[in-house]
Amino acid sequence: MNFTAQIKVMPLKDLLDPxxxxxxxxxxxxxLTSVDDVRIGKHIDVQIEAASKEEAHQIATEAAVKLLSNQVMENFEVTILS
Amino acid sequence: MNFTAQIKVMPLKDLLDPxxxxxxxxxxxxxLTSVDDVRIGKHIDVQIEAASKEEAHQIATEAAVKLLSNQVMENFEVTILS
Incomplete structure (x- = not known):
């Protein structure tokens, strides 16, 4: 089955985001003076061929850890669309 | 009131995303060979001071149109977290 994973990578809250x-x-x-704060990260849509939603989640998490995010400066969230 | 707007800016489907x-x-x-396709865009969190959720949505949309997205190459989605 084909799953769409959405991976949101954002700079850590405690770090300055220039x-x-x-x-x-x-x-x-x-x-637009009513805007108080802006933080910019990445949004990554990944198409994954997997047997189950859990497997797709695991593959997307591995991709985020190994390549898509820098865990020293960023955190990430993985969502699998069903 | 303070609202958090999430703006997702993605390259248009018909365009190549190098x-x-x-x-x-x-x-x-x-x-990770089970990954078929990847598309990368921006995820922008904006803190907005507004009287209502509708006003916050309007301000976030204006920000996206005027500065955050290039509508020739990208589309965007605004979500206001309540």
């Missing part, structure tokens, strides 16, 4: 801070400044310059 | 193709090759090299 890209987010730059975008926040840009939004304020555009007049 | 970054995703490179990651797909990397995953295959790592032995």
């Amino acid at each position: 890209q987010g801070k730059a975008v926040l400044g840009g939004l304020h310059n555009l007049g | 970054q995703g193709k490179a990651v797909l090759g990397g995953l295959h090299n790592l032995g």
Whole structure:
């Protein structure tokens, strides 16, 4: 069966996110002053061929750990769409 | 009230995603051969000060249109967490 895994990779809460801070400044310059904070990460859609949802989740987690995220600076969440 | 908006910006389906193709090759090299396709976009968390969920959604959409996405190459989805 084919599953779609969504992997969200975000910078850790305690770390400064310079890209987010730059975008926040840009939004304020555009007049969107009600925006207080911006954090920017990656959203990765992965198509996985697997026997079960659990297997797909395991493969997506392995991909996130081995390649897609840097666990020193980022955390990730895996969601399998059914 | 303070709302958290999640904005997901992804490359359009019909466009080639070279970054995703490179990651797909990397995953295959790592032995994750059951992965068929990868597409990579941005995930943006925005804190918004607004009177209502509708107003927060409107501000997040304006931010996505004006700055966060390039509508020639990308589409976006806004979700307000309650």
